[in-house]
Amino acid sequence: KSASRRKCAACKIVVHTVCIEQLEKINFRCKPTFREGSSRFLRDQNLVRHHWVHRRRQEGKCKQCGKGFQQKFSFHSKEIVAISCSWCKQAFHNKVACFMLHQIEEPCSLGAHAAVVIPPTWVIKKKPKQNKVKLNMEVPNTNLCCGYSSYNVHRGRCSVIPPSPQKNTQRKQKKNKQKESKWRPFAIKPISSPLMKPLLVFVNPKSGGNQGTKVLQTFMWYLNPRQVFDLSKEGPKEALELYRKVPNLRILACGGDGTVGWILSVLDELQLSPQPPVAVLPLGTGNDLARTLNWGGGYTDEPVSKILCHVEDGNIVQLDRWNLRVERNPEFPQEESEDGSHRLPLSVFNNYFSLGFDAHVTLEFHESREANPEKFNSRFRNKMFYAGAAFSDFLQRSSRDLAKHVKVVCDGSDLTPKIQELKFQCIVFLNIPRYCAGTMPWGNPGEHRDFEPQRHDDGYIEVIGFTMASLAALQVGGHGERLHQCREVTLTTYKTIPMQVDGEPCRLAPSVVRISLRNQANMVQKSK
Known part of the structure; x- marks a missing residue:
C-alpha cells in the first residue's frame, strides 16, 4: 500500500502506521533494551540472545557463504532476502543452507562494538512502588501535644499526627511528590570487566542543522537505545546519575563546544569519582575544542562504526578548566x-x-x-x-x-x-x-x-x-x-x-x- 510509514531506529523495522497494531498480533518485539527485575531465570539473566529480524533489503555479505544479498528496491516486494541480528549485525541468507534453526537460541556477542555497548541485562526495570497502608491507632499518651500517635507501616516507626488534618494531608502529598520525583523506573547493575568501556552518548539535535537527528538514530542502531540521550528533551544529569556506578564509563558529546561544556559542568556537580572521560563528535560551528582533541572541525558523515572505534581506542588527556x-x-x-x-x-x-x-x-x-x-x-x-x-x-x-x-x-x-x-x-x-x-x-x-x-x-x-x-x-x-x-x-x-x-x-x-x-x-x- 501507499501510506505513511514508521521506521524503528533500534531494529530498523519499517511498517505502515496503520499496521503497527499487527506487530502485537504476530508477537513481534523490538530488540530488548532491559530486563525485568522480577525475572526468576537467574541463570540466564546475564545472557543476551540474538534479535533475529527478517529483512527485505540487506547490505554486506552472508556470514555463512560470504556472498552478497540480492536487493529488492520495491517496498511492495514481500520476498525475505536475509535474516540479521539487530545487536551483533550478523546477516545470513534466508535459506537452510546458510541459516540453521539452532542459531535462533544462540547467545549474542553484541558484535564488533561489544566493548562500548551497555548490555540489556545491565538495565533493570524496577517494580512500581505500591502505596503502603498506614494504620492510625488511638493511643493515650500524655507526652504528645495532641494525645495521638500513628504507626507508619512503611517506615516502621511512630510519628506524631499534626492537629490539623488539612495540613497533614498537604504534608503527605508533598512527601509523596518528593518520593515520586526521586524514584526511577530503571536501575543499572553492571558487571565489571577490564575489556569493557561502556559508552553514554549525548546528542544535541539542534547542532549542525539536521545532522544531530540523523546521528541520534544511527547510534540507537549500533548501541543500546538506553545509552543514547537526546539533549533537546532532557539534560545529561539524570542519565549520568543513573550510570554513575558503571566502571570504565566513557561519554561521547555530539554537539558544539557548548554541549561539551554543559556535560563537564554536570560532571562537576555530581562529583563522579573517577570522572568519566569525554569524547567529542563536532556538530557545532566553531568546534575549537574538538579540533584540539583531534576530532576535527565538523562532522562529515564519517561512519558511526569508525567513530565508536575512535572513542574506544582514544587516549585520556587532561583539560584545564x-x-x-x-x-x-x-x-x-x-x-x-x-x-x-x-x-x-x-x-x-x-x-x-x-x-x-x-x-x-x-x-x-x-x-x-x-x-x-x-x-x-x-x-x-x-x-x-x-x-x-x-x-x-x-x-x-x-x-x-x-x-x-x-x-x-x-x-x-x-x-x-x-x-x-x-x-x-x-x-x-x-x-x-x-x-x-x-x-x-x-x-x-x-x-x-x-x-x-x-x-x-x-x-x-x-x-x-x-x-x-x-x-x-x-x-x-x-x-x-x-x-x-x-x-x-x-x-x-x-x-x-x-x-x-x-x-x-x-x-x-x-x-x-x-x-x-x-x-x-x-x-x-x-x-x-
Missing part, C-alpha cells in the same frame, strides 16, 4: 552601570574568554539567531554570517577604544601600559591552542624565548592581544601579540564592553573579573 568570578566595579555607582549585564553567561570556561571585537561579532550573531532561528540551520550559513558581521564591525571600528577602558593584571604583573601602547581592539584569555574556528593565535612558541609552548593541561592560561591587522592575519597563519602565561588574572573594566565565554556572548557592565584555575577534566583525545 577556569573559574570566572564577577564583581561590580566599586568605582562606578549602581545607576551608571545599568546598561549592561552584571554577570557573564557562564562562570566556567574550557576554551577561551575574550572581550572586544570578536565578542561583539559573536553577540551580533547570537542576537540575530535568537530573532530568526530558521536562518541559522547549517554550519556554512553560520560561518557566512560571522564573516559578514566581522567585516561590518571592521568598517565601524566598534572596539577601537577598548584599550582605554580596561586594566589587566596577570600574576601581579600589570599589562595595561602595553595594551594601551599597542591599542589592542581584542584581548583573549586562551586555554586551548585553537580559537575562532581553527586558527592558532599563540603561534609557533619556538620563535619566542620568553614563552613556553601552549598546552591545555599545564595549569597556565595564555593572554593575547589583537589589533585589527593581527586579527585579519589569523586567517592566513598569523598570530596575536603574546602578553603573558599566568595562573591568575584580574580584569577591571570601566565601561560596558562585549565579552564572550566559550562562544556565549553578553555586554558586561563595568566590573572586576577574576580568572583562576578550577580543576582538570578527563577528555578522550582521538589517536592520529
Whole structure:
C-alpha cells in the first residue's frame, strides 16, 4: 500500500502506521533494551540472545557463504532476502543452507562494538512502588501535644499526627511528590570487566542543522537505545546519575563546544569519582575544542562504526578548566552601570574568554539567531554570517577604544601600559591552542624565548592581544601579540564592553573579573 510509514531506529523495522497494531498480533518485539527485575531465570539473566529480524533489503555479505544479498528496491516486494541480528549485525541468507534453526537460541556477542555497548541485562526495570497502608491507632499518651500517635507501616516507626488534618494531608502529598520525583523506573547493575568501556552518548539535535537527528538514530542502531540521550528533551544529569556506578564509563558529546561544556559542568556537580572521560563528535560551528582533541572541525558523515572505534581506542588527556568570578566595579555607582549585564553567561570556561571585537561579532550573531532561528540551520550559513558581521564591525571600528577602558593584571604583573601602547581592539584569555574556528593565535612558541609552548593541561592560561591587522592575519597563519602565561588574572573594566565565554556572548557592565584555575577534566583525545 501507499501510506505513511514508521521506521524503528533500534531494529530498523519499517511498517505502515496503520499496521503497527499487527506487530502485537504476530508477537513481534523490538530488540530488548532491559530486563525485568522480577525475572526468576537467574541463570540466564546475564545472557543476551540474538534479535533475529527478517529483512527485505540487506547490505554486506552472508556470514555463512560470504556472498552478497540480492536487493529488492520495491517496498511492495514481500520476498525475505536475509535474516540479521539487530545487536551483533550478523546477516545470513534466508535459506537452510546458510541459516540453521539452532542459531535462533544462540547467545549474542553484541558484535564488533561489544566493548562500548551497555548490555540489556545491565538495565533493570524496577517494580512500581505500591502505596503502603498506614494504620492510625488511638493511643493515650500524655507526652504528645495532641494525645495521638500513628504507626507508619512503611517506615516502621511512630510519628506524631499534626492537629490539623488539612495540613497533614498537604504534608503527605508533598512527601509523596518528593518520593515520586526521586524514584526511577530503571536501575543499572553492571558487571565489571577490564575489556569493557561502556559508552553514554549525548546528542544535541539542534547542532549542525539536521545532522544531530540523523546521528541520534544511527547510534540507537549500533548501541543500546538506553545509552543514547537526546539533549533537546532532557539534560545529561539524570542519565549520568543513573550510570554513575558503571566502571570504565566513557561519554561521547555530539554537539558544539557548548554541549561539551554543559556535560563537564554536570560532571562537576555530581562529583563522579573517577570522572568519566569525554569524547567529542563536532556538530557545532566553531568546534575549537574538538579540533584540539583531534576530532576535527565538523562532522562529515564519517561512519558511526569508525567513530565508536575512535572513542574506544582514544587516549585520556587532561583539560584545564577556569573559574570566572564577577564583581561590580566599586568605582562606578549602581545607576551608571545599568546598561549592561552584571554577570557573564557562564562562570566556567574550557576554551577561551575574550572581550572586544570578536565578542561583539559573536553577540551580533547570537542576537540575530535568537530573532530568526530558521536562518541559522547549517554550519556554512553560520560561518557566512560571522564573516559578514566581522567585516561590518571592521568598517565601524566598534572596539577601537577598548584599550582605554580596561586594566589587566596577570600574576601581579600589570599589562595595561602595553595594551594601551599597542591599542589592542581584542584581548583573549586562551586555554586551548585553537580559537575562532581553527586558527592558532599563540603561534609557533619556538620563535619566542620568553614563552613556553601552549598546552591545555599545564595549569597556565595564555593572554593575547589583537589589533585589527593581527586579527585579519589569523586567517592566513598569523598570530596575536603574546602578553603573558599566568595562573591568575584580574580584569577591571570601566565601561560596558562585549565579552564572550566559550562562544556565549553578553555586554558586561563595568566590573572586576577574576580568572583562576578550577580543576582538570578527563577528555578522550582521538589517536592520529
